[in-house]
Amino acid sequence: MGAANILGVLVLTLLVMFPVSSPVYALSLNYYDQTCPKAESTISDAVKKAMTNDKTVPAALLRMHFHDCFIRGCDASVLLKSVGKNTAEKDGPPNISLHAFYVIDNAKKAVEALCPGVVSCADILALAVRDAVALSGGPTWNVSKGRKDGRISKATETRQLPAPTFNISQLQQSFSQRGLSMEDLVALSGGHTLGFSHCSSFQNRIHNFNSTHDVDPSVHPSFAASLRSVCPLHNKVKNAGATMDSSSTTFDNTYYKLLLQGRSLFSSDQALLTTTKTKALVSQFASSKDEFEKAFVKSMIKMSSITGGQEVRLDCRVVR
Incomplete structure (x- = not known):
């Protein structure tokens, strides 16, 4: 096999392993240490505030995160609204009952005021879920950060979610x-x-x-x-x-x-x-x-x- 063919096979193999639509990038615990050091505490405050008014917030955020990650990875595509002829994930049958999107909106607004254009919605959701679980009496953990937000959200893809009727x-x-x-x-x-x-x-x-x-x-x-x-x-x-x-x-x-x-x-x-x-x-x-x-x-x-x-x-x- 010639060098050009070997290179072609290698490129094809890499594309199969890491499709263009799912870029590979490293997450890290200290991702925002320099660019937005108060991001985590700001998000935590937004979750705490929401929970004082609504005890169902933790369950809603946990389900939202799960439903997000299972479609196109944890890219906040579940947060996108339907536009024009495209029906987004949040309007797909399994997601109709998702709620508490305002918690992420409020956290994002507060973080944007501190560090415009720096913290992804996907990271905000991952951090908010951690805080919601901990504030409900569960464990806490360190969340690696650096997720990017997706540009594609299709209601038809919510068929991929595991159903409550599954064996x-x-x-x-x-x-x-x-x-x-x-x-x-x-x-x-x-x-x-x-x-x-x-x-x-x-x-x-x-x-x-x-x-x-x-x-x-x-x-x-x-x-x-x-x-x-x-x-x-x-x-x-x-x-x-x-x-x-x-x-x-x-x-x-x-x-x-x-x-x-x-x-x-x-x-x-x-x-x-x-x-x-x-x-x-x-x-x-x-x-x-x-x-x-x-x-x-x-x-x-x-x-x-x-x-x-x-x-x-x-x-x-x-x-x-």
Whole structure:
């Protein structure tokens, strides 16, 4: 093979490994030390302020970050608004219920006043999530920074998000495509310790489950009865649903304890008990909050490091 051909193959290989749309760049802990030293404390203040008025903010930010990273990497494409004929991610079916975008807008506005055009919306979201988890009683961690903001946001791509109806093989495939392991899957599922779900996300488990059971037999009978009372078959209450666990504004390991009791909401939660490996991790996290927190931090750092994007937006809702 000639030198030109070898070079061509090398370029092709690099393009496959690192597509043009997903530039490779290094994140670092001290990225803004010189250019915007007060960025982290400013973002933290915005999260604290929002949480004093709305206890659902941490759950909303955690879900927003997850839904962002799983599409084009952690590039804040979930924050972009639909423009013209393009329907953005935030208006895709799985994201219709996302909220608290104003928290990121407020943080961005405050940071822009300090250091114009320096801090990306993607970094603001990653930092805000860390603060929201810590302020909810969960762990804290050092966030590497230097993410760039993406210019592309398509509602059709939200089909790639793992659905609450997924079984374990579908979940494994979804996570492995993003470089995340089964351990990451179980640890990140613990984010369901925060928040609320609408009936539509678990309707499949409590009505017409299959040809022999109306209700998923893995759901504890009294829990199923309470869910059916809130979410009848032809539910007409728009915001009806249930909290993700019994302490839904506190970041703890209650989710795993309830999961072992048949009191989880989603099929994708129950799926964690269907392999020996994932069930063992659920049991481990249910018995030790410390073990869960260590695993969660490790997996959050890993997921938050999936990069993408090309620019630093001045307004998180529109490309430059």
